[in-house]
Amino acid sequence: MAASRRYKLLCPIARALDRIGDRWTLLILRDLHAGPARFSDLQTGLTGIAANLLTDRLQQLADDGLVEKRAGEYGVMLYALTPLGARTRDLLFELAMFGGRFEPDPEPRRPGNLRTIAVTLTAACQRVLEPGVAFKAALSVDDEMFTMNVADGRVDIRYAPASSPDVTLTTSYEPMVDTADGNMTAEEFAANHAEIVAHTPGKDAELMGLLGAAMSMFRD
Amino acid sequence: MAASRRYKLLCPIARALDRIGDRWTLLILRDLHAGPARFSDLQTGLTGIAANLLTDRLQQLADDGLVEKRAGEYGVMLYALTPLGARTRDLLFELAMFGGRFEPDPEPRRPGNLRTIAVTLTAACQRVLEPGVAFKAALSVDDEMFTMNVADGRVDIRYAPASSPDVTLTTSYEPMVDTADGNMTAEEFAANHAEIVAHTPGKDAELMGLLGAAMSMFRD
DNA sequence: CGGGATCCGTTACGATACTG
DNA sequence: CAGTATCGTAACGGATCCCG
Secondary structure, eight states, rough: OOOOOOOEEEEEEEEHHHOOTTTHHHHHHHTTTTTTTTTHHHHHEEEEEESHHHHHHHHHHTTTTEEEEEEEEGEEEEEEEEEHHTTTTHHHHHHHHHTTTSSSSOOOOOOTTTTTTHHHHHHHHHOOTTTTTOOEEEEETEEEEEEEHHHHHHHEEESSOHHHHHHHHEEHHHHHHHHHSSSSSSHHHHHHOOOEEEESSTHEEEEEHHHHHHTTTTTT | OOOGGGOOOOSSHHHHHHHSSSSTTHHHHHHTTTTBBBBBHHHTTTTTTOOOHHHHHHHHHHHSEEEEEEGGGGGOOOEEOOOHHHTTHHHHHHHHHHTSSSOOOSSSBBSGGGGGGGHHHHEEEEOOOOOOOOEEEEEEEEEEEEEEEEEEEEEEEEESSSSSSSSEEOHHHHHHHHHHTTTTEEEEEHSOOOEEESTTTHHHHHHHHHHHHHHHHHHH
């Protein structure tokens, strides 16, 4: 952010907005909550962000200590959240809870990839998780793969294929959004829009119970 | 927000940012959480927002149903949060919690008035409030007056003088910020930077206990 | 004086093209 | 793949002016 446009106010809300209040910045953080990403992963997911803006925002986030750039395998550059950057999770979830109250745009654009859903889903599951629930799930949403780990009262969802999951769920993006928006019940979602296979007995019920409760959080 | 710059994404975070993601918008909502305000109250509190931008933002907020414009006494126009707009409270609090992790700007600007602190303080108190606590307090912060009502497990802080309070607290803005930032303990704040008078016995302890716990939330 | 509207220079954004 | 460079357009910031 240009120095001239910083609020510079002695108020923690303004201090936060001076770091993450720019256009695109919160959406970049949102996608990074799905795990480390390459420049082009982010550019694809953000449907039409200009390359120079993505460069600027990543630089700003790095300067402020929210994101770090590091070399991954095969020499590719990876951007990842720092512990400080990961603290935006609850904030992003509150944004999602608030945004869920509005009708979707009549002509919505689909994101270029589904990293976007990880942080919202993680935070929602975290809030409804009951003690003792534990499993490893492979989620396939429109052929994009997620790993969902639940253990010790913690939920973690990453944009990566899962090895040896307890349960596998295959579904699509739109019905998930419809369910979160209240246009479909969790029961109908489970019955008609989810294909589920348990590799460890009983874990299918744990997964669907958690997901159903999480998606229902967005209603009043 | 210009239609061309809306994200239009089928993601609740983007839907929220399409309403409240513009520059100044969240700070306007922040100040409105202190109670209904006139145009010039907002312009003063936001230290240097251009009049045309404030007009634009208020119009946008009204169009989206977050703010309503109504006639107050003596024919003055008042802007107030709708129930939907009031739902931004938890979101603003998460922003404050996150922003509190950063050092203040070396040359911070002071807000033109102290409406700015109401929502942060309300939300923080709400989260640490213990059952059974109830009082009405008059807060005087650098000669700006707030009414703090605590009853039935709810906290409400408004930018208005209080009539017949149980307890009166006189203090200043900077020590409150220092305490929230962790540069001062709640004990030192109470001992050296707060002048407190109980009109109903025991209510002074309830007020200071609540405020101390609230300001301490911003530490790790 | 409160509550804006208008004008204008500056800055950021968005699209496309280009490069190591 | 991972950015840079360029350029037209849109938003912002500051000042001034208007009107009841």
